[in-house]
Amino acid sequence: MNTSALIMMISTYLIVTFFTFYYFIKVLKKPK
Numbered sequence: 001m002n003t004s005a006l007i008m009m010i011s012t013y014l015i016v017t018f019f020t021f022y023y024f025i026k027v028l029k030k031p032k
Helices: 001-029
Strands: none
Touching: none
């Protein structure tokens, strides 16, 4: 595995984690 592939994997993981966390906070602030 080369460095660019590793960076892409880490970036994708961080983006997914960020959006999941953002959605979680959004739901907590506005419960149904």
